[in-house]
Amino acid sequence: GGGAGVFALSAPDAWQIRGLPDPVPGGRFLLGTKKGAGAMAIRKTNILDLARMKAEGAKIVMITAYDALFARIFDDVGVDVILVGDSLGQVVLGHSDTLNVTMEDMVRHTAAAARGRKRAFLVADMPFLSYQTGPSDAIRNAGRLLQAGAEAVKLEGGRNAAGTIRAVASADIPVMGHIGLTPQSVHRMGGYRVQGKTDPQRERLLDDAAAVQEAGAFAVVLEGMPAVLAGEITRTLSIPTIGIGAGVGCDGQVLVMHDLLGLFDEFRPKFVKRFGELRKPVEDAVGAYAAAVRDGSFPGKEHSF
Numbered sequence: 001g002g003g004a005g006v007f008a009l010s011a012p013d014a015w016q017i018r019g020l021p022d023p024v025p026g027g028r029f030l031l032g033t034k035k036g037a038g039a040m041a042i043r044k045t046n047i048l049d050l051a052r053m054k055a056e057g058a059k060i061v062m063i064t065a066y067d068a069l070f071a072r073i074f075d076d077v078g079v080d081v082i083l084v085g086d087s088l089g090q091v092v093l094g095h096s097d098t099l100n101v102t103m104e105d106m107v108r109h110t111a112a113a114a115r116g117r118k119r120a121f122l123v124a125d126m127p128f129l130s131y132q133t134g135p136s137d138a139i140r141n142a143g144r145l146l147q148a149g150a151e152a153v154k155l156e157g158g159r160n161a162a163g164t165i166r167a168v169a170s171a172d173i174p175v176m177g178h179i180g181l182t183p184q185s186v187h188r189m190g191g192y193r194v195q196g197k198t199d200p201q202r203e204r205l206l207d208d209a210a211a212v213q214e215a216g217a218f219a220v221v222l223e224g225m226p227a228v229l230a231g232e233i234t235r236t237l238s239i240p241t242i243g244i245g246a247g248v249g250c251d252g253q254v255l256v257m258h259d260l261l262g263l264f265d266e267f268r269p270k271f272v273k274r275f276g277e278l279r280k281p282v283e284d285a286v287g288a289y290a291a292a293v294r295d296g297s298f299p300g301k302e303h304s305f
């Protein structure tokens with residue numbers, strides 16, 4: 001598929017493709033056991049890198065991850081941003097929407113992803129009711145996600161969320177906005193529907209985008225809206241836009257890992273491209289294991305002590 005080339009790159013190549021300077025030995029984020037010879041310096045991606053990528057026209061690659069294993073794999077591939085999304089509720093925890101995801105869920109999975117990644121910028125979603133109840137709740141909960149290892153939080157909403165974004169950002173907690181099809185508003189929208197299709201909706205989304213930027217967000221996710229509108233918002237804003245179901249005109253793209261890997265089958269939105277078909281090999285491997293246990297061919301002598 002179109003993205004397969006990117007995913008086949010080794011980490012150093014991916015690093016160059018992103019147009020970022022090579023990791024600096026002795027830099028501030030020195031990972032490894034000892035300084036000097038043999039120590040490996042890892043330069044973490046930060047919000048300035050993301051702003052520069054927009055200025056230079058380099059696309060921002062964002063993917064969700066919910067645990068250390070996948071965060072490590074995606075980091076090794078060289079993605080720019082890992083999002084611990086509240087899609088956790090659907091793809092990991094078995095809920096039918098994101099409304100039952102709790103702060104405890106997000107803190108646990110953010111901490112796990114943080115332990116797995118080295119370079120990628122880590123964003124954690126603020127779950128339903130962790131920020132809608134007022135600025136002090138929002139700051140406290142956003143702070144907990146930073147303490148768990150995130151470098152920024154993402155919260156849903158446009159003009160209605162501007163005061164909250166301003167409060168969290170003024171506590172020096174970087175905020176990524178999220179407008180358009182906002183899954184925590186599923187009942188207000190009457191389902192998961194593309195937003196901004198009518199003229200009044202389009203005007204409202206342009207206002208939402210401006211309000212989110214003005215409130216101090218460093219980036220914004222544009223979800224489920226016409227590509228032309230997302231392109232217009234991207235050209236209007238000075239902060240990077242990350243699209244999902246919003247066309248190719250955004251500064252970057254995000255997909256849920258289970259969708260792009262072909263692991264999640266419950267529904268297939270139009271905007272999802274499956275860059276892999278991992279469900280089938282998983283079924284085949286587990287099926288072969290079950291058959292081998294049942295017919296006594298596993299464990300063999302070579303697996304026994």
Ligand code: KIV
Pocket residue numbers: 064083084085086087088125221223244254255256
């Ligand atoms: O929860 C999530 O994974 C998200 C992305 C799809 C943008 O918010």
